[in-house]
Amino acid sequence: MLRDALLGLMRERSFDSISVQDITERAQLNRSTFYLHYRDKDELLTHVMRDMILELSRRSHQLGDSPDRLHRTLVEWFQHAAEHPELYHLMLGRSGMRAFSIQLRKLLEQLMNLDMGRPSVSARFQGVPIPIVNRFLASAYMGVLEWWLDRRALHPPEDMARWLGTLTAMMNNRR
Structure with a gap:
């Protein structure tokens, strides 16, 4: 409550x-x-943010190794952000709570590690270690989320997830 x-x-x-x-x-x-x-409202907020990250993580793990796991997780992420923009601004903004921003980025990196860790995919990055690729993409995704929130959810979550997937696929196919 x-x-x-x-x-x-x-x-x-x-x-x-x-x-x-x-x-x-x-x-x-x-x-x-x-x-x-x-103890105070900050501690309650900390619990809310932790629960949100755990819920997103749980939902993505329930999808297993399905091919659209990342896409579906991103849709849920954008939908949740649209429902709770103030929470995300607090977590990701300039005066954000860095610990939760880091946890959210790590969750994204874990999701991408499953996709990028395959030899056929990792070969496309010409020797760049996969953890660096994952950090790059997760940071980009979070930057796009901030942009989207700043524009008051200008585009639907489904579109945002699809466009991020398109950009990721373009990166994967680039030589």
């Missing part, structure tokens, strides 16, 4: 303007209940 209350409030206004009292009122709980679980 506290998580939902925080996310609902973040859709309406900035995180800095939200108080613990606002969160507990929205959740219809006492402040003492909040403090039984969290």
